[in-house]
Amino acid sequence: MAEQLTWTPIKEFREILFTQHGGIAKISINRPQVHNAFTPLTVQEMIEAMDICRNRTDIGVIILTGEGGKAFCSGGDQSVRGHGGYVGEDTVPRLNVLDLQKMIRSIPKPVVAMVAGWAIGGGHVLHVVCDLSIAAENARFGQTGPNVGSFDGGFGASYLARVVGQKKAREIWFLCDQYNAQEALDMGLVNKVVPLEQLEETTVAWCNKILEKSPLALRMLKSSFNAELDGQAGIQELAGNATLLYYLSEEAKEGKNAFIEKRKPDFSKFPKFP
Numbered sequence: 001m002a003e004q005l006t007w008t009p010i011k012e013f014r015e016i017l018f019t020q021h022g023g024i025a026k027i028s029i030n031r032p033q034v035h036n037a038f039t040p041l042t043v044q045e046m047i048e049a050m051d052i053c054r055n056r057t058d059i060g061v062i063i064l065t066g067e068g069g070k071a072f073c074s075g076g077d078q079s080v081r082g083h084g085g086y087v088g089e090d091t092v093p094r095l096n097v098l099d100l101q102k103m104i105r106s107i108p109k110p111v112v113a114m115v116a117g118w119a120i121g122g123g124h125v126l127h128v129v130c131d132l133s134i135a136a137e138n139a140r141f142g143q144t145g146p147n148v149g150s151f152d153g154g155f156g157a158s159y160l161a162r163v164v165g166q167k168k169a170r171e172i173w174f175l176c177d178q179y180n181a182q183e184a185l186d187m188g189l190v191n192k193v194v195p196l197e198q199l200e201e202t203t204v205a206w207c208n209k210i211l212e213k214s215p216l217a218l219r220m221l222k223s224s225f226n227a228e229l230d231g232q233a234g235i236q237e238l239a240g241n242a243t244l245l246y247y248l249s250e251e252a253k254e255g256k257n258a259f260i261e262k263r264k265p266d267f268s269k270f271p272k273f274p
């Protein structure tokens with residue numbers, strides 16, 4: 001019998017649950033009646049939760065999931081899809097899930113998709129952009145865009161192709177077939193498959209293992225994996241981390257101190273490494 005973990009609420013939202021267990025934050029779409037399809041509000045809340053995770057120094061890893069055990073996420077809620085995007089309470093059509101995708105990639109902490117049931121359409125893309133994916137045996141994966149009049153030509157196509165290869169990515173989008181958890185594992189789309197009852201326990205065990213590692217090393221690795229693929233934005237991320245490391249050095253501090261003390265900086269004591 002799987003151990004019941006205690007998840008403490010971080011902040012109340014309307015369409016997601018946002019909780020914490022030690023250094024692990026969990027963002028869970030809470031719309032099981034529509035297989036966790038997202039509206040602009042769901043996405044806005046997820047973006048806010050991600051931002052909190054980024055700024056909280058006690059959070060080291062983030063789990064992305066969906067409530068109910070039957071779906072991770074079934075993509076954009078087709079019932080609020082309007083002329084030019086998904087229409088929220090402000091009546092403005094948006095595709096704000098693209099901002100969330102970018103955030104998942106750029107947040108300097110590992111994001112783990114915990115997938116039970118359907119990961120379909122824009123919901124599939126969300127697990128694809130996560131750093132790791134752990135699937136329950138009941139997980140089903142696929143894209144539906146060409147069936148429902150949509151496509152994701154960004155990470156949903158190009159990054160998917162990096163993950164599973166060009167031929168498989170084109171098959172996934174052109175045929176809109178659904179793949180079971182074992183098939184997903186075989187094509188490198190997920191990292192591990194476990195029985196549904198062990199999904200959370202396994203995901204948390206992976207997260208705890210990650211939390212034992214050096215946060216700066218993880219941060220550098222995540223931006224290094226992204227850099228090659230994300231062009232100028234990827235280089236900016238990696239370079240930003242290099243600047244962070246430099247700021248931590250005595251050499252960089254000498255420059256700042258000299259300015260504050262209105263003197264010439266003395267960098268002569270710092271080694272010129274080979």
Ligand SMILES: CC(C)(COP(=O)(O)OP(=O)(O)OC[C@H]1O[C@@H](n2cnc3c(N)ncnc32)[C@H](O)[C@@H]1OP(=O)(O)O)[C@@H](O)C(=O)NCCC(=O)NCCSC(=O)CCC(=O)c1ccccc1C(=O)O
Pocket residue numbers: 033034035037074075076077078079085095097098118120121122123144145148149150151152153
């Ligand atoms: C996931 C299914 C295959 C599951 O099938 P099944 O188990 O038989 O369950 P259902 O009876 O179909 O579903 C139960 C219940 O949920 C409702 N529902 C499910 N999915 C959605 C959804 N996406 N939107 C609204 N409602 C949904 C369903 O209607 C049922 O309700 P009842 O009231 O009980 O009838 C199957 O459900 C399925 O195929 N779902 C749709 C999957 C889908 O096509 N998703 C949208 C893909 S497009 C997308 O996500 C775009 C994302 C995006 O924003 C984007 C990003 C980048 C570029 C462009 C875009 C863009 O928008 O174009």
